[in-house]
Amino acid sequence: MVYVNSAAEVLFGYSVDELLGKETRLLYADEGEYSEQGRKRYNAASKLATETYRVAYRRAGGERFLGLTTAAAMRAKTGSVVGFTGIIRPARSADNSLETLQKVHTITSDLILSDSHKIESLLRLGLRHFGLEVAILSRVVGNDYIVEHCVDCWNQLKPGERFEVSGTCCEYTLDARQTVSFCCVGKGRMRRHPCYQSMEIGSYIGSPVWVSGERYGTLNFSGHLPTEPFSRDDVILMGLLSDTVSYFLYRQIFEEEILALASTDELTGLPNRRATWERLSDLMEISNRSGFALTVLSIDVDYFKNINDQWGHAVGDMALGAFARIAVGLGRKTDFCGRVGGEEFLFVFPGATLEDGWEFGDQLRRELRVTPVDPVKGEPFTLSVSVGIARYECGESLESLLARVDAALYRAKQGGRDRICQ
Numbered sequence: 045m046v047y048v049n050s051a052a053e054v055l056f057g058y059s060v061d062e063l064l065g066k067e068t069r070l071l072y073a074d075e076g077e078y079s080e081q082g083r084k085r086y087n088a089a090s091k092l093a094t095e096t097y098r099v100a101y102r103r104a105g106g107e108r109f110l111g112l113t114t115a116a117a118m119r120a121k122t123g124s125v126v127g128f129t130g131i132i133r134p135a136r137s138a139d140n141s142l143e144t145l146q147k148v149h150t151i152t153s154d155l156i157l158s159d160s161h162k163i164e165s166l167l168r169l170g171l172r173h174f175g176l177e178v179a180i181l182s183r184v185v186g187n188d189y190i191v192e193h194c195v196d197c198w199n200q201l202k203p204g205e206r207f208e209v210s211g212t213c214c215e216y217t218l219d220a221r222q223t224v225s226f227c228c229v230g231k232g233r234m235r236r237h238p239c240y241q242s243m244e245i246g247s248y249i250g251s252p253v254w255v256s257g258e259r260y261g262t263l264n265f266s267g268h269l270p271t272e273p274f275s276r277d278d279v280i281l282m283g284l285l286s287d288t289v290s291y292f293l294y295r296q297i298f299e300e301e302i303l304a305l306a307s308t309d310e311l312t313g314l315p316n317r318r319a320t321w322e323r324l325s326d327l328m329e330i331s332n333r334s335g336f337a338l339t340v341l342s343i344d345v346d347y348f349k350n351i352n353d354q355w356g357h358a359v360g361d362m363a364l365g366a367f368a369r370i371a372v373g374l375g376r377k378t379d380f381c382g383r384v385g386g387e388e389f390l391f392v393f394p395g396a397t398l399e400d401g402w403e404f405g406d407q408l409r410r411e412l413r414v415t416p417v418d419p420v421k422g423e424p425f426t427l428s429v430s431v432g433i434a435r436y437e438c439g440e441s442l443e444s445l446l447a448r449v450d451a452a453l454y455r456a457k458q459g460g461r462d463r464i465c466q
C-alpha cells in the first residue's frame with residue numbers, strides 16, 4: 045500500500061503508518077480470498093480489475109466485515125500497469141440495498157419454492173445483506189422463545205430450540221413494537237442489557253412479526269462482533285423482510301386451516317372420505333415397499349335410520365359422535381379411522397393381521413353393548429355394528445380392497461347384522 049486516506053483508518057482500525065508499505069493481504073479476512081483476488085484482478089494481465097465486487101475484510105481488532113470494492117488499474121504513459129486503486133465501502137450501502145430488494149422480489153415471486161423455503165431464503169438473504177452471523181425467525185409464546193427457522197454460520201442453533209425471551213434483544217424488539225438495531229451493543233445503551241452480557245451479542249437488527257393482527261415472534265439478525273452502523277435503508281429493508289415473512293406465515297397457517305377443514309368430517313372430527321382414502325393409499329404403498337401387514341375394517345352402524353326416526357336427527361348425530369369416540373379410543377396410536385359415509389366408517393390397522401382386526405371388531409362390539417347413548421329425553425339405547433374385514437394383498441388397487449371389504453360388510457348385514465364377516 046502506497047497511499048491510504050483517513051477514512052481507511054476509520055474503516056480498518058489501523059493508522060496510516062501501520063498500513064503504508066504493507067501488503068494488502070493485511071486487510072483481507074481470508075488468506076485464500078487475497079490470493080484469489082490477486083490472481084483474478086490485481087495483476088497486469090487482468091481485465092477484471094475495473095469492477096465493483098464484494099469481499100470480506102478484516103479490521104485491526106479482528107472483526108470481519110463485507111466491503112464493496114471498486115477497483116481500477118493505474119497505468120503509466122506507456123500503458124503498462126503500475127498499480128491499482130481501490131475504493132472500499134462497507135457493503136451495506138444504497139446500491140447494495142437495491143440489489144437485496146431485487147433479490148427479495150426474485151424469492152417472493154418464485155413459483156416453485158414452497159413458503160417455508162422462501163422464508164429460509166429470506167433469512168439467508170438478510171444475513172448476507174447485513175453481514176451478520178445468525179438469522180432467526182422466532183415464535184414467542186408467553187416467556188418461551190422458540191427458534192422456528194434459523195441460519196447460523198456457526199451451526200450452533202437448530203430449529204425447535206427454546207429459550208426464555210426475557211433478557212434477549214428480541215424482548216426489547218417486541219416491547220418497542222418496531223424495528224430495532226444495535227451496531228455496537230457493547231458501547232451503546234444496551235451494554236448493560238442481559239443480551240449483551242450473557243449472550244455476547246455484539247450487533248443486532250430485528251423486527252416484531254405479526255400474523256393476522258396477533259404477535260407471532262421476531263425476525264432478527266445478529267452477530268457476536270460490532271458492525272457498521274445500520275442505515276435508514278437497512279431499517280426499511282428489515283421491516284420489509286419481516287412483513288414478507290409475516291405474509292408467508294399467514295398463508296401457511298391459512299392453507300393448513302383450509303386443508304384441515306377440507307379433510308375433516310365436521311360432526312365426528314375424523315378424516316372424511318377423501319382424506320381416509322388418501323391415507324389408506326399411502327399406507328398401501330408403504331406396505332408394498334416394506335411388506336408390513338395392513339388390515340381394513342368397514343364398519344356400519346345397524347338400523348341407524350330407526351335411531352333418527354325414533355329420536356330425531358340431533359340424537360342421531362350425537363350417536364355418531366359417541367361411536368367415533370368409542371372406536372378411536374379402542375384403537376392404537378398408529379391405527380386410524382375415517383368417516384366414509386353417513387353411518388359408515390373405515391378403520392385401518394397398519395401392521396395388523398386379519399386376526400388382530402377381528403379381535404378389534406369383537407372388542408368394539410362388546411364396548412358398544414356396554415356404552416349406552418343417552419338421548420336425554422328418553423331411555424338410553426346402545427348401538428350395534430356390522431363389520432366387514434379384509435387384509436390388504438400386496439400390489440392390490442384401492443378399488444379392489446374397498447370392494448372386498450364392502451362385500452364382507454354386505455355379508456355381515458345379510459347375515460343378520462351385529463357381526464363380523466370377511
Ligand SMILES: Nc1nc2c(ncn2[C@@H]2O[C@H](COP(=O)(O)OP(=O)(O)OP(=O)(O)O)[C@@H](O)[C@H]2O)c(=O)[nH]1
Nearest residue numbers: 344345346347348349350352357358360361386387
Ligand atoms: N343423524 C344423522 N343421520 C345420518 C347422517 N348421515 C346419514 N344419516 C342417516 O343414516 C341413515 C342410514 O340409513 P340406512 O342406509 O337405511 O341404514 P340403516 O338404517 O343403518 O340400516 P342398515 O345399515 O341396513 O342396518 C339414513 O336415515 C340417513 O339419513 C348424519 O350425519 N346424521
